[in-house]
Amino acid sequence: MKSKHSRFFVLLISHWANDGYSLVLPVLLIFISIKFSLNTIEVAAVITVYTMTTAIFQLPIAFLADYFGKSKQILAAGLFGFSASLIGYSWSPNYFWLLLFAVLAGICFSGYHPISMNFLTHLYAERKGFSLGIYMVAGSIGAATIPIIIGAFNENWQLAVYFLTIPGIIISLWIIFAFDNKNDCMQKNSSLSKILRMTLTNPMLLLLTTFGGINQMVYWGCITFIPLYFVHHYGWSSAAVGTLLGFFHFSAIISQTLCGYLSDIYGRNTLLLISSVIIAGAAIMCSLVGSSFWSIIFTVMIGSAVLALRPLVNAKVADIVPFETRSTAIGLNFTFSQGLGAIAPILGGYIQQIYSYQAVFLIYGLIVLFSCGILLFFFRLEKSKLIKEKMNLTTG
Numbered sequence: 001m002k003s004k005h006s007r008f009f010v011l012l013i014s015h016w017a018n019d020g021y022s023l024v025l026p027v028l029l030i031f032i033s034i035k036f037s038l039n040t041i042e043v044a045a046v047i048t049v050y051t052m053t054t055a056i057f058q059l060p061i062a063f064l065a066d067y068f069g070k071s072k073q074i075l076a077a078g079l080f081g082f083s084a085s086l087i088g089y090s091w092s093p094n095y096f097w098l099l100l101f102a103v104l105a106g107i108c109f110s111g112y113h114p115i116s117m118n119f120l121t122h123l124y125a126e127r128k129g130f131s132l133g134i135y136m137v138a139g140s141i142g143a144a145t146i147p148i149i150i151g152a153f154n155e156n157w158q159l160a161v162y163f164l165t166i167p168g169i170i171i172s173l174w175i176i177f178a179f180d181n182k183n184d185c186m187q188k189n190s191s192l193s194k195i196l197r198m199t200l201t202n203p204m205l206l207l208l209t210t211f212g213g214i215n216q217m218v219y220w221g222c223i224t225f226i227p228l229y230f231v232h233h234y235g236w237s238s239a240a241v242g243t244l245l246g247f248f249h250f251s252a253i254i255s256q257t258l259c260g261y262l263s264d265i266y267g268r269n270t271l272l273l274i275s276s277v278i279i280a281g282a283a284i285m286c287s288l289v290g291s292s293f294w295s296i297i298f299t300v301m302i303g304s305a306v307l308a309l310r311p312l313v314n315a316k317v318a319d320i321v322p323f324e325t326r327s328t329a330i331g332l333n334f335t336f337s338q339g340l341g342a343i344a345p346i347l348g349g350y351i352q353q354i355y356s357y358q359a360v361f362l363i364y365g366l367i368v369l370f371s372c373g374i375l376l377f378f379f380r381l382e383k384s385k386l387i388k389e390k391m392n393l394t395t396g
Contacts, residue, residue: 026224048345072180117327129263202321279365
């Protein structure tokens, strides 16, 4: 059970569940908005509460995993709690309870990615980009299949939710037996300040996580407004919207694997820039086209590029930080991603009410173009650092 490949498989299947569960709430909001008679801003606020909660708890949970060496317990407890929170969505008697369960889901989701990615980059230290690409594909498959499952149940969506909680609970128990803290986790570090200082005072890390966060902001904005846009603008059914979200995530199966593989061979910088330019261009085009066909094409392009960017950014984070702070650094990356992701739905909700759905996608595209400038500045710092290191080696 504790062989390298068996642990990799556990990470893959747990990522399928974790990322799939993160798409349950956006899909259910189609039904819940009707049940509670919610407007656009109230719907967006649910996603904002969820993503803001994950932003707040990502870094503390990742830090505790690095400090206390209890990574597998935190990972398993988070997935178990996330599974249970799905039932809470369907049990919610009113809007307030829905927000409470969104908070619970956000807390439980927070511990997964920093810890699991630290496990993974430790298992495959020489092939971080490719292994993270395969890992991300598993999450994308979960995010693609679960909305389709819920959409297929349609009016019986509560039954679908109950059914979907079962795999997560089983996998969370599996994690406990698959990993061993002594071999797979950092042991308790005596210096709290050292971990925090190495993470929070790294300018390259801060620039990279800001860049990644801005691009993931578009992801959260899209999974919030794509369902609403296609339902209200084109008159699509919930099943059709669930299928579209499925293709949105299925598109990453090729892009994440390919980009991860190429980044290990040719470097990550060029692929980071190309992916962000595609995201910006596709989002802007979504705001300009008037047919459902082209809207689908550019929506899938956004999904392919924004999801391919995830393993690239996380592999780059792993490249520039030492192993003893890697969970914390990845947690910081997800903090930026979830924090900015929390802004996207509310920002989009206000823009939609004042202007239109098309204006929402236009603003998202322009924001990503701004992030390209941040990335170019990161490249400049990285180049300067490499020059200094070479000079030190020469003089030393």
